[in-house]
Amino acid sequence: MKIHLLTGLALCGAAMAPQPAMAQETDVASSGEVRARGTNRALDPDLVxxxxRPVPGSxxxxxxICxxxxxxxxVFRAGNDDVQxxxxxxxxYAAPGT
Known part of the structure; x- marks a missing residue:
């Protein structure tokens, strides 16, 4: 049962990996714009x-990924929800006594 659970967690994590951004949108803030506004980079929701991330199997x-x-x-909230x-x-569905 533990092997199946670990396999499921691994597959869930691989499925939830964010897809690479093909093109950046024009309405996102650059780091220079964030500094000019005087906001905290870690908290700015529009900062890219x-x-x-390593490629599985390589x-x-x-x-x-940007x-x-x-x-x-x-992405992180969706991953946490899926794991929970x-x-x-x-x-x-666990076996009795485990």
Missing amino acids: RCQR LRREVR LTNRQWDQ DLMRRSRL
Whole structure:
């Protein structure tokens, strides 16, 4: 049962990986604009942040994913909701005595 749960969590995490942004929208703020406004970069919802993520199955290849802070928040919330749902369902169907 534990192997199935770990496999499910791994598959859920791979499915929830954010898709790379093909083109940046024109209404997002650049870091220079954020500094000019005097707002905190970490809290600005329109600031674009990029992260490098490893490609599954590759030892060296990475993909660069650029999203706004608002989009990153949505991605992480969706991932957390999916994992909580998976854990809730696994408790419902767990074998007796485990």
